[in-house]
Amino acid sequence: MADTGELKAYIQKKFCENVGLPAEEVFGPDLTLAAIISRSERMTNSVDLMESFARTANALRKDHGIRIRLPALALDTPISKVLEVFLQEVERSQGRAA
Amino acid sequence: MGTAFLHQVSNVGAHERRLFELSGLSEGRSGSSRRPVVIAELYRAFREEGRTLVEILWEQHRFHEARRWNAVELVESVRPEHLTELDRLVVWSAGQAEMTAKPSADRMTRLADAECRRWQGKDDALASVIQALGSWSRYWNEEESHHEMGFTQLSLQLGFPPPSDATVIDYRKIFPDDDLLRTVAMLSFSEGIAAVNYGQYARHVREPALKALLKNVGADEVQHMQYFISFSKALVDSGAYPAKEAFAVAHLFLREGGELYGSAREHVESRNTHTNWWDHLGDGAGEAAVTPEALERKRSLILHALKRITGISCATPQEVEDLWMDLVGE
Numbered sequence: 001m002a003d004t005g006e007l008k009a010y011i012q013k014k015f016c017e018n019v020g021l022p023a024e025e026v027f028g029p030d031l032t033l034a035a036i037i038s039r040s041e042r043m044t045n046s047v048d049l050m051e052s053f054a055r056t057a058n059a060l061r062k063d064h065g066i067r068i069r070l071p072a073l074a075l076d077t078p079i080s081k082v083l084e085v086f087l088q089e090v091e092r093s094q095g096r097a098a
Numbered sequence: 099m100g101t102a103f104l105h106q107v108s109n110v111g112a113h114e115r116r117l118f119e120l121s122g123l124s125e126g127r128s129g130s131s132r133r134p135v136v137i138a139e140l141y142r143a144f145r146e147e148g149r150t151l152v153e154i155l156w157e158q159h160r161f162h163e164a165r166r167w168n169a170v171e172l173v174e175s176v177r178p179e180h181l182t183e184l185d186r187l188v189v190w191s192a193g194q195a196e197m198t199a200k201p202s203a204d205r206m207t208r209l210a211d212a213e214c215r216r217w218q219g220k221d222d223a224l225a226s227v228i229q230a231l232g233s234w235s236r237y238w239n240e241e242e243s244h245h246e247m248g249f250t251q252l253s254l255q256l257g258f259p260p261p262s263d264a265t266v267i268d269y270r271k272i273f274p275d276d277d278l279l280r281t282v283a284m285l286s287f288s289e290g291i292a293a294v295n296y297g298q299y300a301r302h303v304r305e306p307a308l309k310a311l312l313k314n315v316g317a318d319e320v321q322h323m324q325y326f327i328s329f330s331k332a333l334v335d336s337g338a339y340p341a342k343e344a345f346a347v348a349h350l351f352l353r354e355g356g357e358l359y360g361s362a363r364e365h366v367e368s369r370n371t372h373t374n375w376w377d378h379l380g381d382g383a384g385e386a387a388v389t390p391e392a393l394e395r396k397r398s399l400i401l402h403a404l405k406r407i408t409g410i411s412c413a414t415p416q417e418v419e420d421l422w423m424d425l426v427g428e
Contacts (some may be wrong), residue, residue, distance in 0.1 A: 045276060047346050054426045062428060070419065072355045074365045 002064055004087060011086050014059045018052040019043060026079055033082070034075040046075060056086075066093050134160035136324040140230065140332035145223035154230050162237040165321065167314050169248035175307040178256050184382045185308060188299045190258045191383035192315075193249035195292075195375035197261070197269040199242030205273040206281065207235045213278045217338070224336040231282070231329045238322055245315045252311075273372045279330060279339035283347045283407060286326030288375075290399035291351075291358065293319035295383070298392050323403065330407040341408040342425035348404045349422045352415035358396055362388040 002010070016023045019040045026036060037043045043052070053070050060066050068089035073082060134157055143149040181189075210232030217225040254260055261269075275281075296316030303309045333339040351357040355364060357374075361384040366377045379387055386392065397415070404418065405411045412418045 045274070047276070047280060047343075047350060050350065051346060051426055054423045055428050058423055058426065058428045070353070070423075072353050076368075 004090075007060075007064065007066075007090055008083065008087060010064070011056060011060065011083060014056045015052060018055045019049075027083075030078045030080045032076050032078050033073060036079065037075070053082075060090070066090055068093050134164050136161065136321065136328050138328055138331070139335075140227050140328050141223060141335040144226045151226055151229055151233075154226075155233050158230070158234050158237060161321075162241075165318070167244070169244040169311075172307055172311045172314065173248050173252045173255070176252060176255070176311070177305060177307065180305040181256065181308065182304075184386075185303055185305065186253075186256050186258075187382035188303075188386070189249055189256060189308070190253040191379050192296075192299075193246065193253045194261070194269070194378060196242060196246035196249055197266065198373045198375045199246060200239060201270050201272045201372060202285070203235050203239035203242060205275065206285070207232055207239075208272075209275055209278060209281060210235065221336060221338060224333075224338055227329065227332040227336065228278070234325060234329075238325070241318050241322070245318065248311060248315070252308075269373050271372045277339070277343055279333045279343040280347050282326050282330045282333065283344040283403075284350075286323050286330055286403045286407070287347065287351050287357075287400050289319045289323035289326060290403060291360075291387075291396050292316075292375075293323060294392055294395045294399065295379075295387050297395075298386055298389065299383075302386075323399070327403050327406045330403075334408055340425070341410065342422060344404060344407045345410075345418060345422035345425055348400055348412075348418050349415075351400055352397060352418055354415075358393065358400070360384060360387050 012023050012027055016026055019026070019036055020042045021036065021040055025031075025039070031039070033046075033049055037045065037049055040048075043049060050070070057068050057070060060068060068086065071082060071085040071089075073085070137143055137154065137157060140154070143154065210228050214225050214228040214232060217228065219225075250261070293316050296312045296319060300309050300312035300316060303312060330344060334341050334344065349356075361377055361379045401412055401418070410421060412421060
């Protein structure tokens, strides 16, 4: 089973691949979801953002066997908070599986 | 000059009535006894049955004509002294909400025109479907105007202050463009939600004219939902617009804390691009919109619409999320 640090890096990597932005541009300044949408050429609105979350969650399920529920967050939420929610979901999912 | 103008205005009603009688627009005089319908299999109608836009647009027109009602007459027959405080709040809130229908319809028209031209020569049946959508949007816009005018004028009669010009202009901000299927699916869901809201209000109102007004508006919203389902299904049937987009929008509405909960959500997004009507229902109206019964009806309508659009049946919001995630892939 992957440790939290490894999973955190994996989630960051997959999310950034999906939105088409480098990790340092997203997580470095801790962008809000609204700022990510406006900077990403692949996204026009929050539906695209939801899809990026879904793709990240699907990759997590495929590569690590972890199934999580998607967060519903306001557009002024910073990406660090999103990551935290993802990791809480991972923890919840692993706790249930144990 | 002023007198001449007033004379002309006073004669407009009689002239209009005469012209309407002469034009024979009503179904009874059209030469066809067949009841007009919303065409459910629109892509097939163009692609396999060789229907033409002129035929489809005439059906739209017959349907529109057959369903028209008079907002002015209904509003004038409401007896304000028989309205409760909640009735009054609902009227005001509905007027505010309906003000955002025009920019929504304007966006739809513009988007449909651009998409129609994009498909010409590549899939002509699809281009015709989208032209039918853009053409129908004129009836939709006009019917929404009945709603806005009716509720706003009635709220003035009830003593509410008129919205300022700045407010009206702000509420008219055109919605940002998005994928066409997402847009049309979103409209089918929001029309269903509006229909449930009006149905809920109508059941509680005792004053007969206001009850009739709410029922007429609600029936219009149901018809709009039917049309948007038909157009969405045609887009999916064409194979050019993936069903996942309709699922994405259904998920956006149905998920916990999603759009379905409107102004009752813990966090309503603050936008400077446009105004979503469901984000701004007033106190009494906002609460009535999220009673357990109302929410259940809304969920059922969205799940029904999603099935009609995509052919895929889901029984719960969780199933919608699961299927959407499958369709999205990695």
